[in-house]
Amino acid sequence: MSGLTLARLADAGAIGPIVFGLTITVLTFLEYDFMIGLGWDPVHSSDVPWPSALALGPYGYFQITNFVFFGVCLISFGFGLQRGVRASGRSSWVGPVLIIMADVAMVLLGFEVEPSTSEPPQTLHGWIHTFAFIVVALSMLAAFFVLWRRLKRDSLWSGYGLYTLISGVLCAILLFISFADFFIPGQIAFYLFLAVMLAWIEVMAIRLRSIAMDAPCGRAAPAGCVTTIDTREFRKCQPHARQKEREQHPERRQPDGRSGSRP
Numbered sequence: 001m002s003g004l005t006l007a008r009l010a011d012a013g014a015i016g017p018i019v020f021g022l023t024i025t026v027l028t029f030l031e032y033d034f035m036i037g038l039g040w041d042p043v044h045s046s047d048v049p050w051p052s053a054l055a056l057g058p059y060g061y062f063q064i065t066n067f068v069f070f071g072v073c074l075i076s077f078g079f080g081l082q083r084g085v086r087a088s089g090r091s092s093w094v095g096p097v098l099i100i101m102a103d104v105a106m107v108l109l110g111f112e113v114e115p116s117t118s119e120p121p122q123t124l125h126g127w128i129h130t131f132a133f134i135v136v137a138l139s140m141l142a143a144f145f146v147l148w149r150r151l152k153r154d155s156l157w158s159g160y161g162l163y164t165l166i167s168g169v170l171c172a173i174l175l176f177i178s179f180a181d182f183f184i185p186g187q188i189a190f191y192l193f194l195a196v197m198l199a200w201i202e203v204m205a206i207r208l209r210s211i212a213m214d215a216p217c218g219r220a221a222p223a224g225c226v227t228t229i230d231t232r233e234f235r236k237c238q239p240h241a242r243q244k245e246r247e248q249h250p251e252r253r254q255p256d257g258r259s260g261s262r263p
Helices: 003-030 032-038 052-056 060-084 094-108 124-152 160-180 186-214 231-248
Strands: none
Touching: 003 032, 003 052, 003 060, 003 186, 032 052, 052 060, 060 094, 060 186, 094 124, 124 160, 160 186
């Protein structure tokens, strides 16, 4: 995978949270009276699921599109993380796969939720939405606690492992409080849960893009440009490494005047 492709995957991960956050904020203001009419409480827990119930309002098609767009962006981001973080063992694929699972489920959140969660769903699309939300929540929480170890072992992601672990703990606590409605109001806790999760995705996507732009061959590594055991990728990296060496050390020439790096 080229550095440009990896950067594009990172861009998708960076765009997704911004668009999603802005959309639900604008729709909440536009549909505020509608949501209140359903019984939603902007501070305390209620039986009206936010932001899912925004899809039931007069501008609901924007929220449906928002779920699908966000899910597609984060699927790309999950593949980017798999390529952009050094593998640390046979099970290192688990973290990115959990994120991709959560993102596929995010797309399924495009199925309309029912206006109240006080009783089990009565429609097929209501069941799909409920199941998708459970998968999103559990997969993302699990991904935090799996990914942080892989990040910790990669020198290019120094500090991001601890950040991921702290984000996972905060998300788990805030999600629990959002349902229990104690210590802080439940809906406020859910706002904070969503903010921590979106911020983590944004920060990780920005870092992934930085790594991609520093490595024209797809993934930077402390030792040169070799980033994979695939020999074809190694050959692709060699010209970049030689060119960079010529630019940094023009005085290194062979007696015949050619560059010191042989083809």
